[in-house]
Amino acid sequence: AQSVTQLGSHVSVSEGALVLLRCNYSSSVPPYLFWYVQYPNQGLQLLLKYTSAATLVKGINGFEAEFKKSETSFHLTKPSAHMSDAAEYFCAVSDGATNKLIFGTGTLLAVQP
Amino acid sequence: SQTIHQWPATLVQPVGSPLSLECTVEGTSNPNLYWYRQAAGRGLQLLFYSVGIGQISSEVPQNLSASRPQDRQFILSSKKLLLSDSGFYLCAWSGDGRYGYTFGSGTRLTVV
Numbered sequence: 001a002q003s004v005t006q007l008g009s010h011v012s013v014s015e016g017a018l019v020l021l022r023c024n025y026s027s028s029v030p031p032y033l034f035w036y037v038q039y040p041n042q043g044l045q046l047l048l049k050y051t052s053a054a055t056l057v058k059g060i061n062g063f064e065a066e067f068k069k070s071e072t073s074f075h076l077t078k079p080s081a082h083m084s085d086a087a088e089y090f091c092a093v094s095d096g097a098t099n100k101l102i103f104g105t106g107t108l109l110a111v112q113p
Numbered sequence: 114s115q116t117i118h119q120w121p122a123t124l125v126q127p128v129g130s131p132l133s134l135e136c137t138v139e140g141t142s143n144p145n146l147y148w149y150r151q152a153a154g155r156g157l158q159l160l161f162y163s164v165g166i167g168q169i170s171s172e173v174p175q176n177l178s179a180s181r182p183q184d185r186q187f188i189l190s191s192k193k194l195l196l197s198d199s200g201f202y203l204c205a206w207s208g209d210g211r212y213g214y215t216f217g218s219g220t221r222l223t224v225v
Binding site: 046099 | 203212
């Protein structure tokens, strides 16, 4: 069975600081991994996805994530936080066969001026 | 290109009243369709998914039901709403599971 763990339900950073949101996964098969962002009262928007190509994946809005098989991690980073990055972020895993995504519990990112 | 539409955006309903939320997808055929609920502080809960017309799988027992009368239409219903049905409801579709889901804009349901 697959699962996703997001460490830290709330993360606060200063504007201009590094953003690091943690995601660890469990999967018995090579996983497909995703990060989504959700702004208040909106649907989820795909930030980036790993589908077994390059291990460093670049997404929208300056975010990127690195797939580390040895650590079973797919952490999301951004070098410099903007106020507009304040949102909730969800990590998700799929085995690519069942068409079902398993979501983490989300991390709420606050950006302080 | 593919688009997903979900309505209404907000809804306030009294306890015991019926519910119907609709979701439609354009620009693709035979999509996999999903209904999720977000209650405050509880993350995303998968309620139903469908791989084809008339094929509905329920993930959790509850006061809600889903139907897929057409290939690209997915409806979430209830005969009698409970206070605990309040939340943010999201519809999503996928094709190949390797590429993730595309979500609708959501419906904020408040049961009073």
